[in-house]
Amino acid sequence: MQWETIHKPIEHDDPSPNMGDYVAERDAFTWEDARRALDGLPGGRGLNIAHEAVDRHAAGPRREHVALLCLDRHGERNEVTYAELAESSNRFANILDTLGVVAGERVFVLMQRTADLYVAALGTLKHRSVLCPLFAAFGPEPIRQRLELGTGCVLVTSPTLYRRKVAGIQDRLPSLRHVLVAGGSTASETAEGARTLDLDALLAGASSQYEIGPTDPEDMALLHFTSGTTGMPKGAVHVHEAVVSHHATGRIALDLHPDDVFWCTADPGWVTGTSYGIVSPLVHGVTSIIDEGDFDAERWYSVLENEGVTVWYTAPTALRMLMQAGADVAKAHDLSRLRFVASVGEPLNPEVVVWGQEALGLPIHDNWWQTETGGIMVANYACMDIRPGSMGRPLPGIEAAVLVRDDHGNVAVSGDGTAVESAVGQEGELALRPGWPSMFRGYLGDTERYQSCFAGGWYLSGDLVRRDEDGYFWFVGRGNDVIKSSGHLIGPFEVESTLMEHPAVAEVGVIGKPDPLCGEVVKAFVTLRAGYEPNEDLRLDLLGFSRKRLGAAVAPREIAFDQHLPHTESGKIMRRVLKARELGLSEGDTSTLAAS
Amino acid sequence: MTNDEARQLIRSVLHQVAPEADLDEVGAGETLQEALDLDSMDFLNFVVGLHEATGLEIPERDYPQLSTVEGCVTYLTSAG
Numbered sequence: 311m312q313w314e315t316i317h318k319p320i321e322h323d324d325p326s327p328n329m330g331d332y333v334a335e336r337d338a339f340t341w342e343d344a345r346r347a348l349d350g351l352p353g354g355r356g357l358n359i360a361h362e363a364v365d366r367h368a369a370g371p372r373r374e375h376v377a378l379l380c381l382d383r384h385g386e387r388n389e390v391t392y393a394e395l396a397e398s399s400n401r402f403a404n405i406l407d408t409l410g411v412v413a414g415e416r417v418f419v420l421m422q423r424t425a426d427l428y429v430a431a432l433g434t435l436k437h438r439s440v441l442c443p444l445f446a447a448f449g450p451e452p453i454r455q456r457l458e459l460g461t462g463c464v465l466v467t468s469p470t471l472y473r474r475k476v477a478g479i480q481d482r483l484p485s486l487r488h489v490l491v492a493g494g495s496t497a498s499e500t501a502e503g504a505r506t507l508d509l510d511a512l513l514a515g516a517s518s519q520y521e522i523g524p525t526d527p528e529d530m531a532l533l534h535f536t537s538g539t540t541g542m543p544k545g546a547v548h549v550h551e552a553v554v555s556h557h558a559t560g561r562i563a564l565d566l567h568p569d570d571v572f573w574c575t576a577d578p579g580w581v582t583g584t585s586y587g588i589v590s591p592l593v594h595g596v597t598s599i600i601d602e603g604d605f606d607a608e609r610w611y612s613v614l615e616n617e618g619v620t621v622w623y624t625a626p627t628a629l630r631m632l633m634q635a636g637a638d639v640a641k642a643h644d645l646s647r648l649r650f651v652a653s654v655g656e657p658l659n660p661e662v663v664v665w666g667q668e669a670l671g672l673p674i675h676d677n678w679w680q681t682e683t684g685g686i687m688v689a690n691y692a693c694m695d696i697r698p699g700s701m702g703r704p705l706p707g708i709e710a711a712v713l714v715r716d717d718h719g720n721v722a723v724s725g726d727g728t729a730v731e732s733a734v735g736q737e738g739e740l741a742l743r744p745g746w747p748s749m750f751r752g753y754l755g756d757t758e759r760y761q762s763c764f765a766g767g768w769y770l771s772g773d774l775v776r777r778d779e780d781g782y783f784w785f786v787g788r789g790n791d792v793i794k795s796s797g798h799l800i801g802p803f804e805v806e807s808t809l810m811e812h813p814a815v816a817e818v819g820v821i822g823k824p825d826p827l828c829g830e831v832v833k834a835f836v837t838l839r840a841g842y843e844p845n846e847d848l849r850l851d852l853l854g855f856s857r858k859r860l861g862a863a864v865a866p867r868e869i870a871f872d873q874h875l876p877h878t879e880s881g882k883i884m885r886r887v888l889k890a891r892e893l894g895l896s897e898g899d900t901s902t903l904a905a906s
Numbered sequence: 907m908t909n910d911e912a913r914q915l916i917r918s919v920l921h922q923v924a925p926e927a928d929l930d931e932v933g934a935g936e937t938l939q940e941a942l943d944l945d946s947m948d949f950l951n952f953v954v955g956l957h958e959a960t961g962l963e964i965p966e967r968d969y970p971q972l973s974t975v976e977g978c979v980t981y982l983t984s985a986g
Contacts, residue, residue, distance in 0.1 A: 605946040607966050635966040854925030862945040
C-alpha cells in the first residue's frame with residue numbers, strides 16, 4: 311500500500327521549528343558551530359557533559375527552572391530545579407572523591423527511574439568517572455557480566471534491586487569496591503555484613519560545592535553495553551565531546567525550545583534514556599519528565615495532559631500499545647500542548663505514523679540511531695515532509711550512505727580501498743562517515759571488534775536499508791542475528807549461554823520471532839539431553855530458569871523443543887534457518903530473511 | 907467465583923507467564939510488576955491469560971485494577 315506523504319509545515323506550529331529548511335541547514339551546518347553553542351568549562355578547562363547539562367544553567371537565569379519533574383509509581387510529583395540538581399550532583403561527586411574513586415573508573419547505576427538515578431549519573435560525569443547505566447529489568451546474570459566486563463568499582467542501586475539482583479553476585483565481582491544503596495530507612499534491609507553504604511546518609515554528609523576538574527573532550531564519559539550476534543555484550547565507549555551531538559540533535563531532530571516540557575520514555579539503562587532522557591533535555595535547559603511507572607495507556611495520556619508535555623520521544627512498541635488501546639482513550643485527554651512527537655528503537659510502521667495524526671493530532675517522527683552512534687543520525691524533522699515508513703534523512707553534519715554487500719554479507723571494498731555505494735532504490739548496508747562527536751570511540755577492551763565495524767572509510771551499522779530518489783532512508787532489515795524486542799537489542803548468544811546452563815539442555819538456538827507489538831520477541835529452540843522428555847512442565851521450568859537469571863527484558867518469551875536444530879558444516883547452529891522455519895519459508899530461501 | 911478460586915486462577919495464569927514468580931512474595935498493596943519484576947509485556951500477557959481463562963472482556967481502562975493481587979481478586983470475584 312502506498313502511504314500519502316504528510317506535508318509540512320503544520321499550520322499551527324508555534325513556536326516555529328528550530329530548523330526551518332532541511333537542505334539549507336544541511337548545507338550550512340558544521341560541527342565547529344555546534345561546538346560553539348556550548349559553554350565549555352570555565353577558564354578553558356575543557357568540555358564536561360554535566361557542566362553543560364546542569365552547572366551552566368544553575369549559574370544563570372534558568373537557576374530556578376525545573377530540570378526534572380519526577381513522577382513516582384503512585385503519582386507523587388517531585389520537582390528538582392537546576393540549582394538543586396547542581397548541588398545534589400556536587401554532593402555525589404564529592405562522595406566519589408571520598409571513596410577514593412579516580413577519574414576514568416567506572417560507576418554503574420542500577421535503579422528505578424527516580425531522582426537519585428539522575429543525581430548519581432550527573433555527579434559521576436562531574437567527577438570524570440565513567441557512567442554505566444544498567445536496566446533495572448535485567449536479571450542478575452546480565453548485571454554481573456556487565457559489571458565484570460566494565461570493571462565497575464562503584465554500583466549505585468536501590469534496596470530492592472540490591473536484595474534481588476546484586477547481593478547474590480557481589481562476591482564474584484572483585485573489582486566492585488562499593489555498593490551505594492539509595493532509599494533511606496529501608497536501606498537497613500541491606501545492612502547485613504555491611505557490604506553496602508547508605509547513599510542518603512553519604513549525600514547528606516557531603517559538601518554541595520564541587521569544582522569539575524579539567525575535562526578533555528576525548529575523556530571517556532559513558533559506557534553503554536550493547537549486544538552482538540556472537541559473544542558477550544560489548545561496552546561502547548563514549549566521550550564528553552558527545553554532548554555536542556546531544557545538543558545539536560536536541561535542537562534539530564527533537565526541536566527543543568526553552569519552554570518545552572520534554573518526555574523521553576526510555577529507561578536510562580538503554581542509550582536513548584541516557585542521551586535523550588538525561589543529557590539532551592538538560593543541555594537545552596528544558597524541563598524533563600521522569601516517570602518511574604511502567605507503561606499504562608491511561609497513565610501515559612494523563613502524564614501528557616497533566617504535565618503539559620510539548621515534546622515527546624517514545625518507542626514503537628509503546629505507540630502500538632496505545633494504538634491498541636483505541637483512539638477513545640486518547641480523545642478523552644486534552645493533548646493540545648503536545649507539539650512534536652518522535653519515535654526510536656525500531657522501524658515505525660506507517661500505520662502508527664498516520665494513527666498519530668488521528669489520535670494525537672500530530673504525525674509521529676521516526677528516527678534512527680544506535681548505541682554506537684551515541685545520538686540521532688537519520689531523522690524526520692519538524693520542518694520536513696514525512697513519508698510514512700521512512701526513517702527520514704541524515705542529520706545535518708552526518709554523511710550517510712548505502713553500501714553494496716557481497717555474497718558473504720560483507721561490504722564490498724574495491725581495489726583502491728573505497729566502498730561501493732548502492733544505486734538509488736537498491737538495498738545495502740547503512741553506513742556513516744566517521745567523525746561526528748558522539749561516535750563511539752571503541753568497545754572496552756576489544757579493539758578487534760571495534761575495527762571490524764569499519765570498512766572503506768565508513769562506520770558500518772549492520773542495518774540494511776535503501777535510499778529513495780529524494781534521499782529518504784527506508785529500513786529493510788538487520789544484517790545480522792541480533793534481536794530487537796521493544797526497541798532493545800538482545801544478543802542471541804547471551805540467551806543461549808544461559809539456557810545451556812540448564813541440566814536438561816543439550817543445545818539451543820535463539821531467534822527474534824516477528825511480533826506485531828514488540829517488533830520481535832525472543833524465541834528459543836531447545837534440544838534436550840537424553841533422558842529428558844519434552845513436556846509442559848519442563849518448558850515452564852526452562853522459562854522460569856532463564857527469566858530468573860536474565861530478567862524479563864532479555865529472557866525468551868517462547869520456548870520450543872526441537873531435537874533437530876539446523877547446523878552448518880562446522881557445527882554452528884544456523885539461526886537464519888530456524889527463523890525461516892518459524893516463518894514458514896523454505897529453508898534454502900534465507901536471502902529474504904533480512905526483509906522480514 | 908470465590909476469593910480462593912480467584913487466587914488460584916491468578917496463580918496459574920501467572921505461572922504460565924512467569925514460572926519463576928512466587929505470588930507469596932507480593933506484599934499487600936505492592937504491584938505485581940514491581941514485586942515480581944514483570945515488564946509491560948508480561949503484564950499484558952497476564953491480563954490476556956485471565957481473559958482466556960474466564961472469558962471476561964477486560965477493557966484497557968480496567969488494567970490498573972489488576973495490578974495488585976487484591977485488585978485482581980476483587981475484579982474477578984465481582985465479575986461473577
